[in-house]
Amino acid sequence: MKQFFSTNDIVSLSHIIKTALECKENPFGNEYIGKHKTLGLIFLNPSLRTRMSTQKAARNLGMEVMVLNMGTEGWALETREGVVMDGANAEHIKEAAAVMGSYCDVLGVRSFPKLDSKEEDYSDDLFFKFANYCKKPILSLETATRHPLQSLTDLITIIEQGEYFYDAEKGNYIPKVRKPKVVLSWAPHVKALPQAVPNSFSEWMCRAEAEGLVDFVITHPEGYELDEEFTKGAAITTNQVEALKDADFVYVKNWSSYEDYGKVLSMDSNWMLTLEKLEATNNAKVMHCLPVRRDLVLSSEVLDSDHSIVIEQAGNRVWAAQAVLTEMLTHNK
Numbered sequence: 001m002k003q004f005f006s007t008n009d010i011v012s013l014s015h016i017i018k019t020a021l022e023c024k025e026n027p028f029g030n031e032y033i034g035k036h037k038t039l040g041l042i043f044l045n046p047s048l049r050t051r052m053s054t055q056k057a058a059r060n061l062g063m064e065v066m067v068l069n070m071g072t073e074g075w076a077l078e079t080r081e082g083v084v085m086d087g088a089n090a091e092h093i094k095e096a097a098a099v100m101g102s103y104c105d106v107l108g109v110r111s112f113p114k115l116d117s118k119e120e121d122y123s124d125d126l127f128f129k130f131a132n133y134c135k136k137p138i139l140s141l142e143t144a145t146r147h148p149l150q151s152l153t154d155l156i157t158i159i160e161q162g163e164y165f166y167d168a169e170k171g172n173y174i175p176k177v178r179k180p181k182v183v184l185s186w187a188p189h190v191k192a193l194p195q196a197v198p199n200s201f202s203e204w205m206c207r208a209e210a211e212g213l214v215d216f217v218i219t220h221p222e223g224y225e226l227d228e229e230f231t232k233g234a235a236i237t238t239n240q241v242e243a244l245k246d247a248d249f250v251y252v253k254n255w256s257s258y259e260d261y262g263k264v265l266s267m268d269s270n271w272m273l274t275l276e277k278l279e280a281t282n283n284a285k286v287m288h289c290l291p292v293r294r295d296l297v298l299s300s301e302v303l304d305s306d307h308s309i310v311i312e313q314a315g316n317r318v319w320a321a322q323a324v325l326t327e328m329l330t331h332n333k
């Protein structure tokens with residue numbers, strides 16, 4: 001694997017999930033495959049989980065890790081071609097990425113959208129320029145449009161906590177009784193947040209649904225429709241009560257409008273998930289990528305209840321990263 005950016009970079013969902021769950025069983029089973037290899041993690045924006053879990057995963061494989069908080073400690077980057085650099089930006093991505101590529105065997109990059117221009121954000125220009133100029137395998141640590149390490153983690157968590165068996169002959173996970181119902185439920189927030197997490201979650205769940213692993217429903221207020229590219233095959237409704245009925249997993253997330261790009265159209269607190277709303281579900285497990293604002297995005301009573309699996313979910317970030325790094329170190333053609 002030379003790039004991990006979207007579900008398209010994965011040949012088999014079941015195969016990568018199996019690799020991740022094997023890493024969880026036996027974290028040091030491949031502790032030498034990364035020996036004398038260096039992972040560079042470049043952050044243009046804040047991070048707790050991605051930063052720590054990816055470092056831990058790399059170290060479990062014997063890799064060295066270097067972290068650069070480019071957004072606060074690096075030179076300000078110019079990404080445009082052919083401009084006279086007489087403004088605030090001191091270094092061009094051409095040199096910066098090429099130099100980091102010469103120090104590292106694998107690179108990871110995090111950059112959030114600016115939420116000003118849909119066209120600019122959705123081109124994921126920084127990630128692809130970085131990939132082009134560093135000339136090394138590259139993984140997304142979350143870009144403007146997607147957060148694949150998070151979504152892979154989310155799918156691993158659903159497979160782990162749902163009831164599946166692994167058919168070794170076919171190389172597939174199969175639901176034991178029935179496919180769990182997974183609901184992505186929009187939640188209120190005071191700030192305009194990216195669509196990367198819900199886009200990516202939806203993209204991975206739509207593929208999981210196509211492969212017979214889950215039934216997937218998205219619910220959000222009017223005006224919060226995601227880019228259709230990510231929601232092909234999903235059932236979409238503005239009726240949260242209807243969506244939550246018999247749900248097995250509820251994935252809570254705020255995002256800003258895609259249509260009215262980057263705008264907060266609603267702060268309706270009725271969309272916040274409560275214990276009362278969960279009564280209509282099949283004793284659903286509640287997920288969130290974190291960080292989460294208590295009693296704004298998700299009620300404390302839910303976060304502190306047995307419904308919440310957010311800590312287990314965040315713990316699985318290590319195994320998702322370790323599975324992806326294992327693929328990059330072993331099949332890097």
Ligand SMILES: NCCC[C@H](NC(=O)CCC(=O)O)C(=O)O
Nearest residue numbers: 142191193194197289290291293
């Ligand atoms: N990496 C995980 C999520 C990152 C981001 N959350 C945030 O920016 C939260 C900011 C705040 O609550 O102030 C998002 O939703 O896309």
Ligand SMILES: NC(=O)OP(=O)(O)O
Nearest residue numbers: 047048049050289290
């Ligand atoms: N969920 C997630 O990506 O968290 P961080 O932003 O803290 O890395």
